Amino acid sequence: MSEVILGLGSNIGNPVIQLQNAVDYIKQHFFILKSSKIYISQSLLKDEQPDYYNIAIKCKTDEKPLKVLEITQSIEKEMGRIKTKVWGERIIDIDIIDYDNKIFEYDNLVIPHSQMSKRSFVLKPMMDICQNYKHPKTNKSLDYMYEELTDVFNIKVCNDFQIKI
Numbered sequence: 367m368s369e370v371i372l373g374l375g376s377n378i379g380n381p382v383i384q385l386q387n388a389v390d391y392i393k394q395h396f397f398i399l400k401s402s403k404i405y406i407s408q409s410l411l412k413d414e415q416p417d418y419y420n421i422a423i424k425c426k427t428d429e430k431p432l433k434v435l436e437i438t439q440s441i442e443k444e445m446g447r448i449k450t451k452v453w454g455e456r457i458i459d460i461d462i463i464d465y466d467n468k469i470f471e472y473d474n475l476v477i478p479h480s481q482m483s484k485r486s487f488v489l490k491p492m493m494d495i496c497q498n499y500k501h502p503k504t505n506k507s508l509d510y511m512y513e514e515l516t517d518v519f520n521i522k523v524c525n526d527f528q529i530k531i
Contacts, residue, residue: 367426370396370434371464371496373479373488374421377409378457381419382527384445388458389423389529391441396425396434398531402491404524410485412519415455421529422463422491431470431477434462463488467502478502483511486518 372392376384382404392398402422409415427434438460445458463479470477478501482488489512492499499508506514 367397367428368466369399369464370425370427370462370466371492371499372423372425372438373459373461373463373482373491374423375418375459375461375487376457377416377418378455381416382524384458385419385421386529387445388441388460389421389531391444392423392425392438392460393531395429395437395441396427398423398425400424400495401529401531402494404527404529405487405490405521406524407487407519407521409455410519418487419524420487420491422488422495423529423531424495431462431465431475432472434465435475438462461488463492464499464502467499469502484515486512486515486521489515490521490523 374385374388405420406417407420408417442458442460447457461479462477463482465477483501489508493508
């Protein structure tokens, strides 16, 4: 079985409920090993959008990367995601961050996620579930990538809620 790290985010409606609903859908397709704490951060655009709530989950699957993408996109659609603009508000966003710590490049999918090292809301949750992770292209640790960030988008942990796996 392969190990997959998914990054989930929401900032519409009740983001905590949206994240939990997404995890419940994901459990129908993958075996979830771990979930991070919930982290809250500003939008990448630093506009008037509500704050984003983000988690990372580590899963096991027999599915290949493109099938994982198909499944995650179908979950987004099922939950009512409508893509209006890049980095716009969303009910749910599910990104494939890593797949077996290998490099994959397809027309519609790059693994590891091409922007992961620039996003505090990806790195911090990953630190909760896979502290020894090293980026397969750069060999940089999560701590090192996080220290390199110039902006962490006011990220903070949400201690009020926890995702149930």
